[in-house]
Amino acid sequence: MRAPEETAVITSEKTAAGGGAISGAVEGHVSLKKGPWTASEDAILLEYVRKHGEGNWNAVQKNSSLQRCGKSCRLRWANHLRPNLKKGSFSPEEEIRILQLHAKLGNKWARMAAQLPGRTDNEIKNYWNTRIKRRQRAGLPLYPPEIQRRVAFMNQRPGSLMLLENQNHQNNFLTSVSPPASTLFSNDGGGDYLHGNFELSVPPPPQLQSSLFSMKMELPSTQFFLGFTGDEKTIPPPTLRQGSNGHFDVILQEPQGVGESFNSGLLYEQFPAGYQAMAELPLSSKCSGGDPLCKMGGSDFSIGCENAGAGRNEI
DNA sequence: AATGCTTGCAACCGCCCTCAT
DNA sequence: AATGAGGGCGGTTGCAAGCAT
Numbered sequence A: 001m002r003a004p005e006e007t008a009v010i011t012s013e014k015t016a017a018g019g020g021a022i023s024g025a026v027e028g029h030v031s032l033k034k035g036p037w038t039a040s041e042d043a044i045l046l047e048y049v050r051k052h053g054e055g056n057w058n059a060v061q062k063n064s065s066l067q068r069c070g071k072s073c074r075l076r077w078a079n080h081l082r083p084n085l086k087k088g089s090f091s092p093e094e095e096i097r098i099l100q101l102h103a104k105l106g107n108k109w110a111r112m113a114a115q116l117p118g119r120t121d122n123e124i125k126n127y128w129n130t131r132i133k134r135r136q137r138a139g140l141p142l143y144p145p146e147i148q149r150r151v152a153f154m155n156q157r158p159g160s161l162m163l164l165e166n167q168n169h170q171n172n173f174l175t176s177v178s179p180p181a182s183t184l185f186s187n188d189g190g191g192d193y194l195h196g197n198f199e200l201s202v203p204p205p206p207q208l209q210s211s212l213f214s215m216k217m218e219l220p221s222t223q224f225f226l227g228f229t230g231d232e233k234t235i236p237p238p239t240l241r242q243g244s245n246g247h248f249d250v251i252l253q254e255p256q257g258v259g260e261s262f263n264s265g266l267l268y269e270q271f272p273a274g275y276q277a278m279a280e281l282p283l284s285s286k287c288s289g290g291d292p293l294c295k296m297g298g299s300d301f302s303i304g305c306e307n308a309g310a311g312r313n314e315i
Numbered sequence B: 001a002a003t004g005c006t007t008g009c010a011a012c013c014g015c016c017c018t019c020a021t
Numbered sequence C: 001a002a003t004g005a006g007g008g009c010g011g012t013t014g015c016a017a018g019c020a021t
Helices: A004-011 A037-054 A058-063 A072-083 A090-105 A107-112 A121-137 A145-158
Strands: A175-177 A193-201 A210-221 A223-228 A239-242 A247-253 A276-282 A294-299 A299-307
Touching: A037 A058, A037 A072, A058 A072, A072 A121, A090 A107, A090 A121, A107 A121
Parallel strands: none
Antiparallel strands: A175 A294, A193 A210, A193 A276, A210 A223, A223 A299, A239 A247, A247 A276, A294 A299
16 A cells, blocks of 8 residues: 555546546536545645635635535545544454444444544444455354354343443553452353343433343453443543442433433443433452452443453353 | 455445525 | 535445465
8 A cells, every 4th residue: 555645646647537537527617636635635625624624615626726526525634634533553442342333333434433533434434344355255253252242132131231341441540449249250151251240220210211220241351341431521430439238339420411322332321311320239240360349530430350360260 | 577366445426414595 | 395505424436555376
């Protein structure tokens, strides 16, 4: 693959027979260029957005020397020029996230991109399409086993809340508590994954009259977490309180008037604005490498176990 | 070295939705 | 209510680099 700058130099010399074709050369109409963007075109678009801001893309061609249609400008800006774009290949964490989001959302690339900061829908779509082809060729299922188990769990328990492992568990934790632990883990033979079930008793929210949420942990054997993730701008971090009888109170609060989803990654529930849930979480997990820990930090919350030892956890 | 195949990715196309008129 | 413009989205295509033969 050529670097974008190099591509720009080459394609700028192409004629209408190839990339960089001029379209719309109809009498009375301005000719609009198609094909790969050149560095000079990028500069014009960047300057235009700096002066006028995003949006109203059809005005770009009218108010600048850029001979591109509005759609092309919007795409170029969104996928390549806008700030804070991540470039380069996806990290392992991002790949896992894409798998989980696809299992939940299907081919909703824009919605997936909204949950992957710095990534574009086009990038995710390209990644997914190449991955599909690779797995199909290899005769592999679309989703890895751990993702399939998550989806199957949710299908069995509609209305349940399933949470992701905390991807930031190693950083920025503010508190650490050692809960009383009694082992109630089971192993479903899923290789490196342990499964545990928690019953959360919550005041039934209006649209979910069930008094129980079931939460399932599926986490690597060396470290496993029950995690919440959320957008700090809209979702206050859950608060944790050690209660009586070996229970922990997990307080999830949705800000009044926001009405945004509580984002727990793979699968989540829509909570109404102003909804507040206090969850009693019987902490019944233990792993052989050490006592479970409860951690909080930023918008993340996790209850889990860091197992320093190699090999399998004791069940 | 030449050729063909695979892969990754940028960009376009067409459909659809929203909103202003 | 009807219509058109603007923009978002998912599907698809085309091209160049990398790789295998």
